[in-house]
Amino acid sequence: MSRAKLAFVLMLIVSVMLVACNNNQDASNANDDMESDNTKDGNTQEVAEVIELDMWIHQSGEDETNYNKQRIEDFNEAHEGEIQINVEVVMDDGGSSYNDSLNAALVAGNLPDVLALDGPFVASYADAEIIAPVTDYISDEDKEDFVDSIIEQGTYNGELYSLGAMESSVVLYYNKEIFEAEGIEAPTTIEDAWTWDEFMGVAKQLTTEDRFGLNLFMNYGVGEWYTYMGAPFVWSNGGALISEDGTTVDGYLNGPESVEALEYVKSLFEEGVVTLTPSETQFEEGKAAMALGGPWIAVSAESADLDYGMMPYPYSDVPKSPSGSMAYAISSQAEHPEAAYKVMQWMTNEESTIGLSEVTGMPPARKSAFESMESYNELPKKIMRDQVVNTAHARPTTPAYPVLTDAFAQAFHAVALGEDAQSTLDQQVQRVERELRRFNK
Structure with a gap:
């Protein structure tokens, strides 16, 4: 492009910009005048940004x-x-x-x-x-x-x-037909909830050669379910998974109340009232007389036309339930x-x-x-x-929760396999304490 043409183009651009500026100024002045008029009339309007x-x-x-x-x-x-x-x-x-x-x-x-x-x-x-x-x-x-x-x-x-x-929540579901045949009356209030001993006694009574007394849905795998469903055994026994200030699990996760709770869980498997490998629809098919499960079990039971009822979560000292x-x-x-x-x-x-x-x-x-x-x-x-x-009890609010819940789930599974509760929990405490040190600085 020649210098003359370049100069012409630049002048044209400047002219367009000046016209635009003047137009914008005129529009701005007009808007100012409109706003002024609206203000005088008491009709000021603001357009809010979404x-x-x-x-x-x-x-x-x-x-x-x-x-x-x-x-x-x-x-x-x-x-x-x-x-x-x-x-x-x-x-x-x-x-x-x-x-x-x-x-x-x-x-x-x-x-x-x-x-x-x-x-x-x-x-x-x-x-x-x-x-x-x-x-x-x-x-x-x-x-x-x-x-x-x-x-x-x-x-x-x-x-x-x-x-x-x-x-x-997790409630204790039961098969009404089986309960009626066995002459067992299900509790209908938290005040009448079964103690651990009563729960064990009924579970043993309901266990036969072709039927388990209880389903814990161990087929869900080693994960959050074991903590969600299983931690109330500890809480109702007066125990805790972690200290109240959240700084340590030593003496809590492996404390006497927690050990006793998992020993009780272990006894359910030792007595043969529950299995590690239930079928997906064990309770719905009548192959388990009771089931400790979540709200979704009611949906599957109704779909299977099972006549079922609900009972409160069994307890040791104080009624507690998952949430x-x-x-x-x-x-x-x-x-x-x-x-x-x-x-x-x-x-x-x-x-x-x-x-x-x-x-x-x-x-x-x-x-x-x-x-x-x-x-x-x-x-x-x-x-x-x-x-x-x-009776709902929230799981621990700690930044170390991902490790803590896995530790408890691993321990729950281990005792179900027959491992010693105290030594199992002691081992898990070590890994959780390492994780807690990251947050205790």
Whole structure:
């Protein structure tokens, strides 16, 4: 291009820019005049910017996933022009895939604003600064409506980090036909729950050559199920998995109460009332008279047209029962934490908890939801409600929980195989203590 042409092009560009600037100035002046006129008329209007939030929910059963997605759509509709949620369903294979995705997002600096997480791992997420506290956002009235175990599960170092949309429990299911034939009367209240001795006696009575007295679902594998289902044996015996201040497991995980509890579990296998290798539908087929299982067993039993009932979890000194499930939290990287909390609150409000309970069969996380759902005010589900409200015990809130739960699960499995409880727990204490040293500095 010649110098003359280049000069012409540059002059043209400058002219266009000057015209644009003048037009912008004119438009700005016009807008100023309009704003001035609107102010005089008392009609000042501000156009609010829509806050966009990213949200992760874990992949679950189709009905549960679809329900959660629908609730998010309902939120977007109710908050149109204010908040928009962009949701992503993230793979959760029951292992570490979901956690791996979160860790990768943390390192990359692109965590979602709102995320689902497994309740027992709240302390680990909080300590890793993946999630932020919501203590300042929740009202006292709203907090009071959640069952105690949900608040206990979501609290770490005195700060509330998560809220659950549903709770869970493990009850003692029983085959009504078998119980009637054997002349056994099932307890219907926590006050009448069987002691360990009574439980063992009935389990032995119900065990025959072609039927086990009990199913513990050992086929689920060595993992969180063993801690979730099995830890109440320790708690009801006055024991604990970790010290109250969370600094040590020595003298707790391997303390006399814990050892005695696992020796009792061991005796169930030694007496032959339960097997390490039950079939997938052992209870539903009548091959086990009782089953210590979660809410999902009611669903499979009903599908099999089994006439079943529920009893409270058996105990040693004080009735205790399992608790804990998926919860919601706010990312530590959220730019709009108050808006993110509105999402968290929506997904755990009374309407959400009732709907989720109806879809999944899991007990709701709110007291008001229990009052609204007639099925939980009568047997058999009344047993589950009474446990959630009165005997539910949250798993330990410690950043070392992933190692602690694996240690307990390994010990539970070992004693089921016939290993000595004391030596097994002593060995597991060593590895958990090593992990705790990372957080006790």
